[in-house]
Every structure is written in C-alpha cells, then in structure tokens.
Amino acid sequence: MADNTGILSILECPVCFEYIVPPIYQCDNQHLLCSSCQNNQTRCPVCRVKLKGHRNLCMEKVSEYVLYPCKNEGSGCKAKLHLCEKQAHEWTCCVNNQYQCFGTVAEEDDSHCDWTGSREEIDDHIRETHRHLINNSADGTFNLSVSALVDYKYILFDNNLFCILIHTDPLRSSCIQKVFTTFFHILSVTCGGENCYAYSVKIEGQDDTFEGFVGRMITSDSNIKAMASRNECLHFMGNEHTFSFEGNIVKLQ
Template sequence: MADILQLVLVHYECPICNEYAYPPIRQCKIGHVICSSCFDKIALCPTCRREKSNQRSRLLEELHGDVIFPCKYNQEGCRKFDTGKKMLLHQKICIFETKSCPLNVAKTCYWTGADHNMVPHCFDSHPQMTRRGTYNRFRIEHVKDITDKTEIFTIIQAHERGFKLCRCLYKDGHMSWRVLFVSEFVNKYRFEFRIKFEGDEDVCLKLVPTHEQSKEGNIFEGKGHRILDADIIKNLCESNGGCLEYTVGVIDTKLDRIVNDILTWDV
C-alpha cells in the first residue's frame, strides 16, 4: 500500500520546493508539474528546460481530493495522513509547523522549530523577555525621557498556553497594546488580558489575544489592537513617580464563568 501511495504522490511533487502541489496545479508544455508558488518564479521548467504552459493539470486537480497525502511537516514529527483538501486545512494549524523565534525582534535569533518548542526556546534563550504565571507586574522607568519609538515584547506562559504581550511607546507619548498567541489555538476567544495601572485605578485595558496575520505588517494595527493616549500615559506616570507601572492578569474566561456561577449559587 505504501508503494502504491508513493507512486501516486510522485506525480504531485514539485521539483523546485519538493512539496506536493495542490490546485491550481501548473505544468510545463511537456506536462511536468510545478506548484503554483514556484510557477511564477521561474522562466523555464527545471526538469526539461521547456517553456511553461498556460494549461493546468486537470487530471491531478480532479484526483487531489481523493489522494492521501502525508503532512508537509512529517519530517518534524507529524504523523497525520489525509485527503488533499483536509490535509491543506490541517497544515494551517499543524503544531509541527516550523516557525521562527517569536522574540526575534532585532533579527539576531536564528532559531526555528515547531509550535510546541517555541515557548521553551524563549525561556531558555531569552529569559529577560519571559514571564510565567497568571499575574505579572511590569514597570517602565522614566517614561518622559523616552524620545524615540520603543517596542517591548514579553512571552507570558499561563494556563498552559504561550502569549506574546506587545507594547509600543511612541514619541508623542501615546502607547499601543496587543496580545498575540505564540502558537495556534482553536478556542481563541477563551482568554483575556486585563491590565490595571498604578496611579489611577479607573484606567484599565482588556485585550483579547489574536493571531498575527502578516509577518510583514505592523502588529500594532488591526483586530485586538488597543491604544492609551498620551494624556493618560502622562497622568499615570505623574501619579507614580515618573514610571509606568501595571499588572497584567491572564484570565481563562471559561474558568472565570464557572467560579462566578458557584459564588452566586444559593446555599
């Protein structure tokens, strides 16, 4: 059975990236398959050096939904096999996907690995940028002396999950906040970050963790992004000796609801 599967899969293998092609499946004029990602990057077929074709491999496209494929991260440890479309969906959330270090802000860490190894790597290699626990206190000294855009990132491990707390203090004094999941997590609305500030108990933030949509985009934009304006930051610092001090609570809202229900039960 394994030999038959391999005979079928070889027809889907792209000779450039060595990954399996999926619809739309492109080809050269002789019929050699090239995946869509590589097709636009080449001038000639790497197998026969013939020109590319405008025609697609319709037969392979029609069979794609019935052929059993291994996960593209099988070399990293994934043992899942499934039909074409289901495998494409699985690969988007596969915990064995190879990713870069989530704290590689200065482009100086060259670590890559699977989702489940990302948080342990951060604690081993970047201990000054990591915290554990559901409640953590942070302090930014001498905020008024900061004259340039300053980004601060911290990996927080809580409720057996990894989160990336992102803060950015701008020259004009306002501050952006966002929380990202370090790895994929299906129940993405289960957790909340509640941030309370020293100096004014009425100032607080609630952040819902999100997934980073683009590696090239500004993470301090889009869904989940919150802002504290410059006047609020200034007042908080003036009330707290020139420093911005705050407590970050990571709340499992499912457990929070259960506790609240118990407390409101009639005894």
C-alpha cells in the first residue's frame, strides 16, 4: 500500500489523537476509539452517545493492511510498518536514545544515579547496580510504601524487571491543608512488546482499584506527566505525599 494517509486519518483516536490499533472500539454511530480511551470514557467524544464497549471487527481487519508510522516519528524515525512488524521495530528503533536510570546509588545513599545508556544496557545495569531496590515476586503481587515525592520501585516477576514510577507534586497549600497530585505507572524494563503484561493497584485511602497495561520503559521520568494527559497512567489527589499500595502484575496470553 503506497499511500494510506486517508485510512490513517480514519484510524486517529478523537481523544488522544494517536493512531488506533486493535482492539478498535466504536459507538453506535461508528465513531472509533482506541482501547485506552474507551476504558476512560462513558460517552462518545464526537456525538456523546453512551458507549457500550462494541468493537469494530471490520476496521480491525483493515488495520492489518495499513502502514503505521513508528511511535518515534517525532524523534526522526521514518519507518512505516504493518502491525505485525510495528511492535518489534519500536522496541529497538532509535538506538541513539539514551535511557535515564531511576535508581539510587546504594541502599544507604539516597543520591540519584546519574547513569544513562542504551535500551539494551539498562536492564543489566539495574540488576547489577541496584539489587537493593529490586523486590522479588514469585506470583506478581506486591505491597509497598512511598516515602518521597519522587520514588521508584523495582519488581522482578516472571524473570522480567518492572519499574514502578511515582511522582508526587504539591498542587496547592494553605495554612490548613496541603493537597498533592500523584502520578503512578508501571513500566517494563525487560519485555520488548506493549501489552505483554497488565497490572492492578489499590492505593491506601483511595476507593478505586486502578487497572492498566504495563508500559514501555521511557527515556526520562518527566514523561510520566505526558502519559497522564493521555490517560495512560494513574493519577490521583490526596493530602499526603506518603502512602502505601498493593497490587499485582499478570502476564497476558
């Protein structure tokens, strides 16, 4: 397919403006949504009818023949790929990207590690240098606490390393009460594909249990706020920047 710009424009999600890949959802008037936005919307953003979780199997089939741009197009990657090739390419493309380590130097030292390196090197670096930060989990469950405004936890499950990334910002304060907004996400350090794993997490003091897909490792922890704007990670408000949470990671078949 030499030029599929027209089809790609149809496959643009009206909420996050990313190109939609299966599973592809639609409202009763056939307006399309990506799976992430479908999970965070109750009504169609175009016509406002109530969403019923219906999938568009025809467009899912069409998407198999569409050439999608690499997710790193904005960084200069010019590749156009079919869905069967896209995931593997995006994991290894843009080899000049340098990934920031989120670890602390040593167990008794809170200073931040300034290591940066390639996607292929970061997994080994964390396992060798930051063993004190890694929590082993045979079944994917975890129960941890956050004590800093910026905190990182590592889970070793299914021989894959996962990074729990937590950023808490003071939203406003007064002489009576402080309010914080917290961004929370789990990223895969080892697994190459997206949607290989899912997670659920319950924050102490919050009523809801959050469920999401484990994301790809990011080059900088500052990217978590961009993910929050696209509803790709948990973000919530509270009166404390310290909290406990429990949850689990599961491998998808």
